[in-house]
Amino acid sequence: MGKPCIVGCADLKIDYENKKCIANSKTIFEGDAITIDGSSGEIFVGEIPTVEPKITEDFKTILSWSEKIKKIGVRANADTPDAASLAREYGAKGIGLCRTERMFNARDRIGLFVDMIMAKTLEERKLILEKLGELQKSDFIKILKKMEGYPVTIRLLDPPLHEFLPNPEELMNKIHRLEKTNSTQEIEDTKQLLERARELSEINPMMGHRGVRVGITYPEIYEMQINAVFEAAAELVRQKVNAHPQIMVPQVGSLSELNHIKQIHNRIKSEIEKKYKMKLKVNFGTMLEVVRACLTADELAKTAEFFSFGTNDLTQAVFSFSREDAEAKFLPEYLEKEMLDLSPFQSIDVNGVGSLMKSGIEKGRKVKAGLEIGVCGEHGGDPKSIVFCHNSKLSYVSASPHRIPIAIVSAAQAVLLEKKSKKR
Numbered sequence: 001m002g003k004p005c006i007v008g009c010a011d012l013k014i015d016y017e018n019k020k021c022i023a024n025s026k027t028i029f030e031g032d033a034i035t036i037d038g039s040s041g042e043i044f045v046g047e048i049p050t051v052e053p054k055i056t057e058d059f060k061t062i063l064s065w066s067e068k069i070k071k072i073g074v075r076a077n078a079d080t081p082d083a084a085s086l087a088r089e090y091g092a093k094g095i096g097l098c099r100t101e102r103m104f105n106a107r108d109r110i111g112l113f114v115d116m117i118m119a120k121t122l123e124e125r126k127l128i129l130e131k132l133g134e135l136q137k138s139d140f141i142k143i144l145k146k147m148e149g150y151p152v153t154i155r156l157l158d159p160p161l162h163e164f165l166p167n168p169e170e171l172m173n174k175i176h177r178l179e180k181t182n183s184t185q186e187i188e189d190t191k192q193l194l195e196r197a198r199e200l201s202e203i204n205p206m207m208g209h210r211g212v213r214v215g216i217t218y219p220e221i222y223e224m225q226i227n228a229v230f231e232a233a234a235e236l237v238r239q240k241v242n243a244h245p246q247i248m249v250p251q252v253g254s255l256s257e258l259n260h261i262k263q264i265h266n267r268i269k270s271e272i273e274k275k276y277k278m279k280l281k282v283n284f285g286t287m288l289e290v291v292r293a294c295l296t297a298d299e300l301a302k303t304a305e306f307f308s309f310g311t312n313d314l315t316q317a318v319f320s321f322s323r324e325d326a327e328a329k330f331l332p333e334y335l336e337k338e339m340l341d342l343s344p345f346q347s348i349d350v351n352g353v354g355s356l357m358k359s360g361i362e363k364g365r366k367v368k369a370g371l372e373i374g375v376c377g378e379h380g381g382d383p384k385s386i387v388f389c390h391n392s393k394l395s396y397v398s399a400s401p402h403r404i405p406i407a408i409v410s411a412a413q414a415v416l417l418e419k420k421s422k423k424r
Contacts, residue, residue: 004038008137008328055090055405063091063405066412071390074407075151077376079103081139084146091408092149094244095143096308096398097376101159103139104132110164117161118196122220126337129224136225138230144243151244153308153376153398155287156225156261158250160210161218162200171197197389206313207320211251215261230272233280246283248308253290255299262303287376289313289417295361301367308398309357311377311385315344318352345378348385357394374398383410390414 008167012023027364028034035048055063063341075096076087082104084095104113112132119125146151162373166174178187202208215222229245236243247265265284275278286301288294297307315393316323323345332350334340364371374396379385381399386407389397391414399407 002104004036006036006038006041006043006329009043022370030113053357054397058071059405063408066408067091068115069300069415069424070408071392071409071415072386072411073374074404074411075153075374075396075398076404077380077398081146083140083153083401084143087404088146090401090404092150092401092404094396095147095152096374096396097248098143098152098154099158100136100155101157103136104157104164106385109135116221117164117200118193125218126220129220130230133224133228133231136228137231137235140229140245141235144232144236144245145241147243149242149244151283152245153246153248153249153285153374154225154229155376156211156222157214158211160200160202160205160208161214162197162202162205165197165200168197175189197320206316212249212257212261213251214251216257219264222261223264223268224229226268227272228284230268230280233282234272234276234278237280246285246306247284248306250310250318251290251313252286252300253292255296258286258300258303285371285372288357288360289317289377291317291356294356295363297360297363298367299346301364301371304364306372306374307360307364308373309360309375309377309394310352311348311357311375312345312381314356314377315349317343318356342384347382348379348388350388354388354392361392361394372396381407383413386410387414387417391418 010025012021013371014021021028023043024175025048028045032045034048035044035046036042037044037048071094074091075094076081076084076090077094077097078084078087078092079099081228087095104110109132112128112135116125116128116132116338119128140152140154171190175187175190176195178190200209209217214278229247233245234242249258251374262284262360269280269282283305285306285308286293286300286304287308287310288297288300289312291314293300294314300307319326327343327345331340331343335343344353348357361373364373374380374394375385376398380389380397381403383406386397387410390411395405397411
């Protein structure tokens with residue numbers, strides 16, 4: 001997201017109760033300014049003057065050469081108008097992944113989304129979804145305007161619903177604190193929230209009730225999102241903006257799941273076209289991030305108008321371990337003992353994940369020869385992965401805005417490496 005970050009800082013001790021943290025005998029209180037150097041891993045107390053990084057003229061020249069040479073497209077993972085604007089400035093030709101859940105996490109709407117999850121009746125839930133739909137429509141209009149002329153792939157809600165609720169442990173602590181103040185109503189509200197959080201909690205959320213499964217069990221959520229996309233598309237046609245939205249369904253493992261959502265898509269498309277008295281084209285596709293989706297891509301291609309590999313989740317599924325646990329516990333030792341050359345979350349595992357991807361590409365294009373297929377996992381910004389994607393004849397890679405320039409150069413290098421290989 002273009003922000004410096006430090007992870008695995010074991011020396012940092014956090015005192016939640018007193019809202020402070022301690023490291024190296026220094027105490028930092030909530031609200032104190034700190035400066036983080038994501039490259040060196042240093043944290044400075046106080047605000048250090050910084051300089052906005054700029055692309056030099058020499059690098060602009062290299063980018064212009066790369067643009068002429070590369071064959072694979074480069075798009076961005078962007079969820080806000082600012083991120084879309086930055087991505088376009090850095091040379092992205094579209095958005096390969098717009099994560100709609102990021103929009104719900106904004107401060108002005110997370111409360112609304114929690115209210116929607118807590119709603120006791122379908123009618124109550126739909127009223128809240130109506131408000132959220134207007135906010136999403138507004139977001140889509142802004143992002144599509146920023147990317148005018150280029151495709152914007154909007155992914156429907158992916159994470160499980162419990163991720164939007166506070167942690168049960170935090171809620172229990174809050175109840176204990178409130179009991180000391182005798183805040184009866186607030187205690188009751190927090191208890192209801194705790195009960196719902198426990199209802200929605202899962203043993204293995206990564207493989208549980210998320211993505212298309214939420215769209216099937218709570219169809220009103222996907223209906224709201226699909227409606228917001230079509231409403232935005234219609235408004236932009238009226239404004240004569242050349243917008244190209246695409247709707248992408250996450251976590252699909254079977255054609256029946258995809259067809260179920262396609263029926264909702266088709267119904268809403270007809271309703272909006274009738275309302276605005278115009279024809280609308282919004283491509284409908286799916287992510288290939290479930291192993292079964294890659295193995296049955298020929299079936300999915302009958303309905304999908306495009307594919308996009310979600311290589312983050314696909315890697316977790318292929319290796320059968322969660323990224324967070326692996327990176328925190330045993331992956332460093334695997335790398336140190338040379339059981340792995342690189343982290344599979346950093347660069348595509350060509351033999352395992354790569355084989356599944358090639359199978360998905362081949363099967364999909366047997367059904368639809370010109371099928372657009374991209375990558376929207378974090379591997380889309382990794383130079384080695386980009387070479388693999390180029391050689392696999394993918395249509396595009398999608399990376400975070402700040403990785404776009406490197407992705408463009410890597411895409412050009414992939415062409416030169418291929419030519420060099422052919423000469424040999």
